[in-house]
Amino acid sequence: xxxxxxxxxxxxxxxxxxxxxxxxxxxxxxxxxxxxxxxxxxxxxxxxxxxxxxxxxxxxxxxxxxxxxxxxxxxxxxxxxxxxxxxxxxxxxxxxxxxxxxxxxxxxxxxxxxxxxxxxxxxxxxxxxxxxxxxxxxxxxxxxxxxxxxxxxxxxxxxxxxxxxxxxxxxxxxxxxxxxxxxxxxxxxxxxxxxxxxxxxxxxxxxxxxxxxxxxxxxxxxxxxxxxxxxxxxxxxxxxxxxxxxxxxxxxxxxxxxxxxxxxxxxxxxxxxxxxxxxxxxxxxxxxxxxxxxxxxxxxxxxxxxxxxxxxxxxxxxxxxxxxxxxxxxxxxxxxxxxxxxxxxxxxxxxxxxxxxxxxxxxxxxxxxxxxxxxxxxxxxxxxxxx
Numbered sequence: 061x062x063x064x065x066x067x068x069x070x071x072x073x074x075x076x077x078x079x080x081x082x083x084x085x086x087x088x089x090x091x092x093x094x095x096x097x098x099x100x101x102x103x104x105x106x107x108x109x110x111x112x113x114x115x116x117x118x119x120x121x122x123x124x125x126x127x128x129x130x131x132x133x134x135x136x137x138x139x140x141x142x143x144x145x146x147x148x149x150x151x152x153x154x155x156x157x158x159x160x161x162x163x164x165x166x167x168x169x170x171x172x173x174x175x176x177x178x179x180x181x182x183x184x185x186x187x188x189x190x191x192x193x194x195x196x197x198x199x200x201x202x203x204x205x206x207x208x209x210x211x212x213x214x215x216x217x218x219x220x221x222x223x224x225x226x227x228x229x230x231x232x233x234x235x236x237x238x239x240x241x242x243x244x245x246x247x248x249x250x251x252x253x254x255x256x257x258x259x260x261x262x263x264x265x266x267x268x269x270x271x272x273x274x275x276x277x278x279x280x281x282x283x284x285x286x287x288x289x290x291x292x293x294x295x296x297x298x299x300x301x302x303x304x305x306x307x308x309x310x311x312x313x314x315x316x317x318x319x320x321x322x323x324x325x326x327x328x329x330x331x332x333x334x335x336x337x338x339x340x341x342x343x344x345x346x347x348x349x350x351x352x353x354x355x356x357x358x359x360x361x362x363x364x365x366x367x368x369x370x371x372x373x374x375x376x377x378x379x380x381x382x383x384x385x386x387x388x389x390x391x392x393x394x395x396x397x398x399x400x401x402x403x404x405x406x407x408x409x410x411x412x413x414x415x416x417x418x419x420x421x422x423x424x425x426x427x428x429x430x431x432x433x434x435x436x437x438x439x440x441x442x443x444x445x446x447x
Contacts, residue, residue, distance in 0.1 A: 127211030
């Protein structure tokens with residue numbers, strides 16, 4: 061069974077809206093073991109939408125569309141499906157009743173153009189939209205299955221996961237699923253990670269292993285196909301263990317874990333509080349700790365990059381002002397082109413140098429990650445030097 065997703069809307073082609081729906085749909089389809097053959101984006105043009113649908117059905121069993129189900133003149137997805145499959149649009153009283161009820165709930169009168177949302181291709185099954193006005197549509201045709209969903213993410217996402225996926229699993233007798241575990245490594249480049257475990261990427265079939273780099277972390281994705289999440293985890297566990305063996309102490313966390321959250325947990329475990337002082341990172345360390353609702357973080361200070369203050373003095377001053385038991389400071393090294401990271405603790409002082417000291421956002425992220433990762437390794441007692 062092959063699936064294609066079709067994103068409909070001129071605003072997507074013009075870059076006026078970021079296509080977050082496609083990423084979400086691809087992820088959900090993969091998790092449910094549904095192969096995604098291709099993604100197509102097409103503007104609000106009836107001839108082009110019909111042609112794109114025709115091409116998709118020539119190579120796939122299922123086409124999932126997003127967008128074009130609203131009440132305006134350029135919302136033409138239902139008309140395009142009706143034209144291609146030779147299923148004329150029909151008025152559905154029950155859909156109009158649902159629309160009237162939903163508008164009444166918001167104490168708004170239904171307008172004439174909203175009534176087009178009560179039209180559906182002949183034989184189509186309507187999907188109730190519990191988060192908006194546009195119902196989805198399932199058209200099960202001899203050429204394949206076309207499923208139309210609204211383009212508003214808060215409407216599409218629950219419709220896909222709660223209604224469309226269960227339908228597809230039953231319709232095509234799908235039993236397996238894909239389940240992934242993501243191991244996050246900070247402060248080490250993608251090439252270093254690949255050198256340590258490249259053979260796992262090449263030789264594994266189930267699970268499969270992939271590596272994705274970002275300024276925050278290198279993500280090692282281990283994905284298994286199995287009948288259940290539990291069975292998939294049983295396949296993933298030995299690969300997880302092998303990765304950790306090859307990268308000793310460097311796996312910061314799993315899946316949604318954040319570096320700042322991990323550091324906070326380690327600080328809390330020791331009973332330490334933390335004050336932060338920063339210059340060229342512009343308060344990014346404090347911002348991330350705040351966003352993580354870090355219990356150990358008690359405050360700090362942000363200095364201008366031009367401030368000629370020693371990082372050790374910055375850390376001590378932040379501790380004194382806040383009463384924290386430990387202090388983390390990021391200042392300029394003597395050469396002015398590197399960062400000096402100082403971590404003052406009840407057990408002593410640790411210092412590191414990092415070869416970036418610029419204020420561009422990407423550089424700030426890199427220095428912030430470097431500082432927090434060095435603190436994490438110290439608290440987690442990761443042997444130095446790290447290979």
